Amino acid sequence: MMGMSMEISFALFATLTILLTLSSTVTSHYSSFSSTTSPAQHSSSSSSPSEWRSAHATYYAAADPRDAVGGACGYGDLVKAGYGMGTVGLSESLFERGQICGACFELRCVDDLRWCIPGTSIIVTATNFCAPNYGFTAEGGGRCNPPNKHFVLPIEAFEKIAIWKAGNMPVQYRRIKCRKQGGMRFTVTGSGIYISVLISNVAGAGDIVAVKVKGSRTGWLPMGRNWGQNWHVNALLQNQPLSFEVTGSDGLTVTSYNVAPKEWSFGQTFEGKQFES
Numbered sequence: 001m002m003g004m005s006m007e008i009s010f011a012l013f014a015t016l017t018i019l020l021t022l023s024s025t026v027t028s029h030y031s032s033f034s035s036t037t038s039p040a041q042h043s044s045s046s047s048s049p050s051e052w053r054s055a056h057a058t059y060y061a062a063a064d065p066r067d068a069v070g071g072a073c074g075y076g077d078l079v080k081a082g083y084g085m086g087t088v089g090l091s092e093s094l095f096e097r098g099q100i101c102g103a104c105f106e107l108r109c110v111d112d113l114r115w116c117i118p119g120t121s122i123i124v125t126a127t128n129f130c131a132p133n134y135g136f137t138a139e140g141g142g143r144c145n146p147p148n149k150h151f152v153l154p155i156e157a158f159e160k161i162a163i164w165k166a167g168n169m170p171v172q173y174r175r176i177k178c179r180k181q182g183g184m185r186f187t188v189t190g191s192g193i194y195i196s197v198l199i200s201n202v203a204g205a206g207d208i209v210a211v212k213v214k215g216s217r218t219g220w221l222p223m224g225r226n227w228g229q230n231w232h233v234n235a236l237l238q239n240q241p242l243s244f245e246v247t248g249s250d251g252l253t254v255t256s257y258n259v260a261p262k263e264w265s266f267g268q269t270f271e272g273k274q275f276e277s
Contacts, residue, residue: 071128089128204275
């Protein structure tokens with residue numbers, strides 16, 4: 001009887017040990033999962049597009065040649081491209097090496113009752129780059145030097161939120177969804193097998209992180225960013241309709257099938273589908 005009792009006790013002890021080990025493993029796994037996901041969720045909420053942030057803004061005169069060349073994003077004549085004067089050049093800390101081109105911002109004047117126009121704000125699209133001037137410090141004239149967050153506006157846009165005499169004006173800004181009329185536009189340039197496509201009038205996030213092109217005789221071909229929102233690929237795509245797959249910085253993708261007809265030629269612009277705004 002004593003031997004049988006000891007065997008039963010040993011079996012119960014072994015069973016309890018296994019259960020405790022499993023419980024510890026499950027608890028450890030759950031704790032690890034919680035600690036790795038929580039910071040990511042916090043980071044996402046802290047970088048919400050609707051959060052107002054501090055910056056400064058200046059303006060340039062309408063006669064500035066940047067209006068005609070379209071600046072570092074490559075949009076060309078901004079009026080003809082449909083952007084009008086609702087545009088902005090961004091300092092290096094905001095420009096993201098051109099990926100931000102096409103994104104939309106809301107700006108409002110703050111902290112200066114002499115120059116601010118109360119209750120006003122403007123919505124602008126990123127179309128240009130304000131280059132740093134390292135001949136000055138960031139605090140002493142190098143307005144677009146890192147780490148400054150600076151916006152350079154056409155005077156027509158600047159005067160909607162502040163009196164022009166304000167100069168280097170404190171503002172607040174936030175990213176917002178872009179609202180555009182019509183579909184995305186694809187301007188095809190290049191020569192031979194070199195195909196370059198400027199993508200403009202993009203709603204939703206506004207800025208693009210990936211593009212693919214497809215001919216009727218090819219699969220989907222990834223395109224590389226050339227500069228701004230100019231994308232390129234080396235492929236023989238003549239004499240076949242072209243389709244485009246565009247992915248915004250928010251991860252959403254829109255596919256426009258057969259945007260360019262079989263008889264397309266370099267220099268033409270075609271209109272495709274659009275992101276929701």
